[in-house]
Amino acid sequence: MSVRDTMIAKLTERFSPLHLEVIDESNKHRGHAGWREGGETHFRVRIATRDFDGLSRVAQHRAVFETLDAELKDRVHALNIEVLPAN
Template sequence: MTIRDTIIAKLTAQFSPLSLEVIDESNKHRGHAGWREGGETHFRVRIATRNLDGLSRVAQHRAIFQVLDQELKDRVHALNIEVLPAIPAEPKS
């Protein structure tokens, strides 16, 4: 299982997101701090979930960091988090 797959699985299990994107941006950081051959070191997470509604931005990020604690300690150098509004799609008539 890739780090990306692990991040998706853990965030899905914890937050039941309405939408979730996990983008490996490691190639943009080649030669920078934390970059490793093979990538999977720099990620962008875009998540929309009601489980983070009402929390401050700091609290939202802390909740995500807590779930991904092991990955952040072992392999992931940078995690860019975007918490999106958890608004369900309008039903089509």
């Protein structure tokens, strides 16, 4: 399973998102810190979930980071999180 697919599975299981995109942006970071041949090092997550209702932006991001902890410790160098309205 790819890192992207693993991230999708974990975020879906934890948050039951109304909208979820996990975008591999590694190609934009070729030659930068943390980049590796084959990609799957730099990602953008766009997520909308009712689970974030009432949480601060920091708490929302922490929840995503906690969910993807293993990936961030192993393969993923950078993660950009965009929380979208859940309406």
